[in-house]
Amino acid sequence: MDLSKIRNFCIIAHIDHGKSTLADRLIEITHTLEKRDMKHGQILDTMDLEQERGITIKLQPVRMEYEFSLAGKPVEKYILNLIDTPGHVDFSYEVSRSLAAVEGAILIVDATQGIEAQTLSNTYMALNHNLEIVPVLNKIDLPNAEIERRMREIEDALGIPKEEIIPVSAKDGTNIEAVLKRIIERVPPPKAPLTDELKALIFDSVYDSYKGVVAYVRLMSGGVKTGDTLYLLNNGRKVEALEVGYFKPKYKPVDELKDGEIGYIVTGLKEVADARVGDTIWQSRGSKVEIVNAKPLPGYHVVQPYVFASIFCSDGQDYNFLRDALGKLKLNDSSLSYEPEHSSALGSGFRCGFLGLLHLDIVQERLEREYDLDLVVTAPSVSYIIVVHKQGELLISSPSAYPDPATVDAVKEPYVFLEILVPKEYVGAVMDLCQKKRGVNTDIQYLDQSRVILKFDMPLASIVIDFYDNLKSITSGYGSMNYEFTGYKESDLVKLDMLIAGKIVDAFSAIVHRSEAQYVGRDMSKKLKKLIPRANFEIVIQAAIGGKIIARESISPFRKDVTAKLYGGDRTRKDKLLKKQKAGKKRMKMVGNVNIPQDAFLAVLKKD
Numbered sequence: 342m343d344l345s346k347i348r349n350f351c352i353i354a355h356i357d358h359g360k361s362t363l364a365d366r367l368i369e370i371t372h373t374l375e376k377r378d379m380k381h382g383q384i385l386d387t388m389d390l391e392q393e394r395g396i397t398i399k400l401q402p403v404r405m406e407y408e409f410s411l412a413g414k415p416v417e418k419y420i421l422n423l424i425d426t427p428g429h430v431d432f433s434y435e436v437s438r439s440l441a442a443v444e445g446a447i448l449i450v451d452a453t454q455g456i457e458a459q460t461l462s463n464t465y466m467a468l469n470h471n472l473e474i475v476p477v478l479n480k481i482d483l484p485n486a487e488i489e490r491r492m493r494e495i496e497d498a499l500g501i502p503k504e505e506i507i508p509v510s511a512k513d514g515t516n517i518e519a520v521l522k523r524i525i526e527r528v529p530p531p532k533a534p535l536t537d538e539l540k541a542l543i544f545d546s547v548y549d550s551y552k553g554v555v556a557y558v559r560l561m562s563g564g565v566k567t568g569d570t571l572y573l574l575n576n577g578r579k580v581e582a583l584e585v586g587y588f589k590p591k592y593k594p595v596d597e598l599k600d601g602e603i604g605y606i607v608t609g610l611k612e613v614a615d616a617r618v619g620d621t622i623w624q625s626r627g628s629k630v631e632i633v634n635a636k637p638l639p640g641y642h643v644v645q646p647y648v649f650a651s652i653f654c655s656d657g658q659d660y661n662f663l664r665d666a667l668g669k670l671k672l673n674d675s676s677l678s679y680e681p682e683h684s685s686a687l688g689s690g691f692r693c694g695f696l697g698l699l700h701l702d703i704v705q706e707r708l709e710r711e712y713d714l715d716l717v718v719t720a721p722s723v724s725y726i727i728v729v730h731k732q733g734e735l736l737i738s739s740p741s742a743y744p745d746p747a748t749v750d751a752v753k754e755p756y757v758f759l760e761i762l763v764p765k766e767y768v769g770a771v772m773d774l775c776q777k778k779r780g781v782n783t784d785i786q787y788l789d790q791s792r793v794i795l796k797f798d799m800p801l802a803s804i805v806i807d808f809y810d811n812l813k814s815i816t817s818g819y820g821s822m823n824y825e826f827t828g829y830k831e832s833d834l835v836k837l838d839m840l841i842a843g844k845i846v847d848a849f850s851a852i853v854h855r856s857e858a859q860y861v862g863r864d865m866s867k868k869l870k871k872l873i874p875r876a877n878f879e880i881v882i883q884a885a886i887g888g889k890i891i892a893r894e895s896i897s898p899f900r901k902d903v904t905a906k907l908y909g910g911d912r913t914r915k916d917k918l919l920k921k922q923k924a925g926k927k928r929m930k931m932v933g934n935v936n937i938p939q940d941a942f943l944a945v946l947k948k949d
């Protein structure tokens with residue numbers, strides 16, 4: 342294949358600015374799919390969940406062909422490989438992996454919204470990868486589109502000359518052809534390879550129930566044919582290419598994929614973890630290089646989950662179903678982690694790790710819908726590093742793993758670089774919110790005359806619950822944010838225990854900042870007081886840090902017998918009431934001599 346006829350690019354933008362819709366138009370105009378095959382909008386959002394929620398979760402490649410006459414040359418056929426990406430911060434790993442597989446990026450900005458937090462972070466990422474950026478201003482059909490103003494904004498904030506920005510409407514198709522032409526003109530073709538070896542970068546790896554593990558690859562050098570014997574350089578495995586092909590956007594088998602192209606290889610492997618993203622698929626080809634000397638491509642850093650929650654089945658459902666369902670989800674989602682956990686209150690379940698709150702939400706929804714499970718999911722928290730006296734560091738993802746406080750020298754928590762974009766009149770409110778959440782402001786920049794970029798050094802724990810909703814509400818919906826994990830930092834954190842009738846109830850333990858412990862302890866005590874039924878003795882509820890009580894509530898005993906009111910003869914009524922009480926008891930947990938209803942656990946622990 343003539344490399345000069347190939348263009349590889351991705352589409353990046355803040356969420357909802359129109360990436361998937363623009364991809365639809367490009368697919369149409371190049372006749373990659375016919376109109377009748379485009380049953381719905383955002384055709385590259387292939388999962389049901391993506392369609393229903395109108396968001397892109399996974400990257401999705403598609404190959405298009407387009408005839409064009411470049412700079413007065415005769416009309417020639419170009420191969421265009423596009424990768425659509427998700428806009429939400431939880432899935433920025435999908436974006437960074439896509440960027441490493443291409444030479445250019447269409448950067449979309451919504452003409453009604455302007456630059457938002459992910460616009461900035463995505464642009465920086467694309468520039469870091471030395472990609473040619475094709476700027477597009479979308480939604481110009483809307484009456485509130487501010488074309489002039491937004492173009493100036495892009496010029497000022499991103500340094501992209503106004504004349505280069507292509508105004509389009511992805512919805513009604515205005516100016517789409519101009520985008521295609523610009524890509525062919527500006528995005529460089531793949532570089533000529535420096536070696537004869539086959540080197541293919543795995544930028545995604547998915548599990549298909551018919552094909553097994555399919556590696557999505559960018560061929561950096563060399564080609565690959567069906568039936569070839571190949572090697573994975575990082576894990577040393579030998580695989581056979583059972584099928585190779587490209588994306589239309591469905592799998593389209595071909596005999597051979599060539600140098601510079603984007604396509605897929607069916608590997609015969611059973612788990613996506615075996616064809617890990619970032620690994621290099623290799624073959625010596627015409628070169629004399631032997632596998633021991635072969636150099637893998639740079640690949641990707643491995644992402645770690647930082648947000649954790651426990652998942653349990655609700656009453657009467659089988660734990661084994663949940664285990665199998667998680668196993669199947671994990672086949673296609675290598676960033677999901679889980680390990681078994683037992684809670685005295687909620688039974689057997691799993692402690693699961695996620696990339697963020699939306700990821701957690703989506704996993705929960707997929708488990709419930711695709712596997713028909715009814716789940717209890719606990720409120721999310723983060724992981725901590727505990728420095729244990731004379732023993733070193735311990736990474737824990739659940740407060741129940743917190744060691745004896747007497748042995749703890751220090752506790753570290755995950756921090757993020759948080760970037761918030763707001764109209765300037767909201768700066769004060771955002772500063773207040775972030776300071777309350779232990780954030781430290783590190784920078785303030787004006788994006789233009791009316792909008793400001795605020796940067797913070799922020800504990801991740803402060804933004805995992807409610808933060809985004811708070812930000813939206815204090816900024817009348819105008820604030821947008823992006824964050825990036827920066828590392829673990831020592832903080833004054835303590836383990837807060839809840840005691841009921843003198844006994845610690847594990848499920849209620851939490852790791853909190855010392856300055857917040859009193860407030861959280863009081864709040865929990867009050868909540869539990871409302872939720873735990875009276876007994877014929879006083880029930881004391883306490884919050885404690887390492888044995889020191891910091892909050893206390895008590896539930897006074899009742900004196901009356903419940904059945905006392907039911908005077909005399911009516912035996913059946915009395916029986917009914919006793920039966921009802923018994924049924925109620927089933928969903929109680931005994932803690933010492935106190936019955937705690939399951940509902941109390943749920944009310945305190947449950948997410949939402």
Ligand SMILES: Nc1nc2c(ncn2[C@@H]2O[C@H](COP(=O)(O)OP(=O)(O)O)[C@@H](O)[C@H]2O)c(=O)[nH]1
Pocket residue numbers: 354355356357358359360361362363383395396397428479480481482483509510511512513
């Ligand atoms: N009016 C109008 N709406 C658009 C245009 N492009 C996209 N949209 C709408 O904006 C929303 C988000 O689009 P989508 O392509 O899913 O955005 P993505 O998150 O960047 O992929 C959808 O409701 C689209 O129908 C456009 O040019 N004009």
Ligand SMILES: [Mg+2]
Pocket residue numbers: 360361362383396397426427428
């Ligand atoms: Mg999308």
